Amino acid sequence: MDKVIFHIDVNSAFLSWEAVYRVKHLGGSLDLREIPSAVGGDMAMRRGIILAKSIPAKKYGVKTGETINEARQKCPELLVVPPNYGLFEKSSAAFIDILKRYTPDVEQYSIDEAFLDMSGTAGLFGPPVKAANEIKDRIRDELGFTVNIGVSSNKLLAKMASDFKKPDLVHTLFPDEMEKKMWPLPVSELFFVGRATAKTLFKLGIKTIGELAAADPHVLSYHLKKQGEIIWGFANGVDMSVVEPIPPENKGYGNSTTIAFDVKDAGTAKMVLLGLAETVAARLRQNEVKAEIVAVGIRSSDLGYASHQMILETPTNITIEIHRAAARLFDELWKGEPIRHLGIHTSRMKEKDTARQLSLFDKTDYEKLERLDETIDAIRKKHGIDSVKRASFAVPNKVDHMSGGISREKRTVDYSRLDVK
Numbered sequence: 001m002d003k004v005i006f007h008i009d010v011n012s013a014f015l016s017w018e019a020v021y022r023v024k025h026l027g028g029s030l031d032l033r034e035i036p037s038a039v040g041g042d043m044a045m046r047r048g049i050i051l052a053k054s055i056p057a058k059k060y061g062v063k064t065g066e067t068i069n070e071a072r073q074k075c076p077e078l079l080v081v082p083p084n085y086g087l088f089e090k091s092s093a094a095f096i097d098i099l100k101r102y103t104p105d106v107e108q109y110s111i112d113e114a115f116l117d118m119s120g121t122a123g124l125f126g127p128p129v130k131a132a133n134e135i136k137d138r139i140r141d142e143l144g145f146t147v148n149i150g151v152s153s154n155k156l157l158a159k160m161a162s163d164f165k166k167p168d169l170v171h172t173l174f175p176d177e178m179e180k181k182m183w184p185l186p187v188s189e190l191f192f193v194g195r196a197t198a199k200t201l202f203k204l205g206i207k208t209i210g211e212l213a214a215a216d217p218h219v220l221s222y223h224l225k226k227q228g229e230i231i232w233g234f235a236n237g238v239d240m241s242v243v244e245p246i247p248p249e250n251k252g253y254g255n256s257t258t259i260a261f262d263v264k265d266a267g268t269a270k271m272v273l274l275g276l277a278e279t280v281a282a283r284l285r286q287n288e289v290k291a292e293i294v295a296v297g298i299r300s301s302d303l304g305y306a307s308h309q310m311i312l313e314t315p316t317n318i319t320i321e322i323h324r325a326a327a328r329l330f331d332e333l334w335k336g337e338p339i340r341h342l343g344i345h346t347s348r349m350k351e352k353d354t355a356r357q358l359s360l361f362d363k364t365d366y367e368k369l370e371r372l373d374e375t376i377d378a379i380r381k382k383h384g385i386d387s388v389k390r391a392s393f394a395v396p397n398k399v400d401h402m403s404g405g406i407s408r409e410k411r412t413v414d415y416s417r418l419d420v421k
Helices: 013-024 068-074 085-099 128-143 155-162 175-181 195-203 209-214 217-235 266-286 319-333 366-383
Strands: 005-010 037-040 050-053 079-081 106-110 113-117 147-152 170-172 252-263 289-300 305-316 339-351
Touching: 005 013, 005 085, 005 128, 005 155, 013 037, 013 050, 013 085, 037 068, 050 068, 068 079, 085 106, 085 113, 085 128, 113 155, 128 147, 128 170, 147 155, 155 170, 155 175, 195 217, 209 217, 252 266, 252 289, 266 289, 266 319, 266 339, 266 366, 289 319, 305 319, 305 339, 319 339, 319 366
Parallel strands: 037 079, 147 170
Antiparallel strands: 005 113, 005 147, 037 050, 106 113, 252 339, 289 305, 289 339
């Protein structure tokens, strides 16, 4: 049976989802997709980055990842709207739900991308291009936003095809089409080729994907090590990966936060770390695993970055243990510079029932701490994350007791305070 793989990519996802919500649910008449617009972080919270932009904004040179100030220098009339991650998550779920009506083999690659293994479905939905157009049109008609769909015999070529001309289109890229459709493209457009790799390839005289495909793989390996072999295979359409409906187990759990103000004292920094430990440990407990390694990362106000890690004597998912380890790492790492970003990462996962190494000198009742954390998790799940707070967060302060990830101000948007036209 010939493999048939689809890659579905929502066109300007965050911006499209926001545009649809404003028009269909808030009664707005201005479609953000039709004007120079972008979804951007809160500049006051130091997250002033372009997260998604409209096609008209792209024509001005506005790029995802640049600052709002940089974008407005290119396009002074750019309309920037705040992100609403609660809306984005619901839109993503609705998008994936439609895909699962066509095949159970759906791999969600990101919040706005998915791979489908459509092999053997021609009897149900017709030839691949017909099925792809049906899915594309159904998403547009039922949910109000558009997608691009790439069709091929493997995931790599399907993903490359979905990046061809946008929006609301289906493209094929089968192996016999690579010479015409893919090889003339700049090598920087090949999946897994970043800026540094592209720069190295340019120095080697390799400017197109076709030139990369024809290059000597030994020369590529010499200059780019293992990555050279991988991208040579990609340029030749080689990809043996399969669509994985069940995501692989996490090898680590972490969380980080950009702080709205410069942190200049250890006490405040450790409060932020406690909020991060709360969220990281809760995820460990939810997935019934424990971590043996804890790491802390610090980004200073001048954007310098440093990290430090330690191996715990016993794997744990207890909040206070993770926080103590993080606080110790912080004391060893921090040199007194103003801090704008903190993170905790855990790794080397162990099963929940991993035995604890006991010490004659440690009188801590760890079973009691585990039961306490599990009870708090249950209360927060039922009554909300603010239903239980540690006493250290009871007094008003500028630190969230459950820090990191998608911050509160990005989960919901107060549209009554916005001029929705």
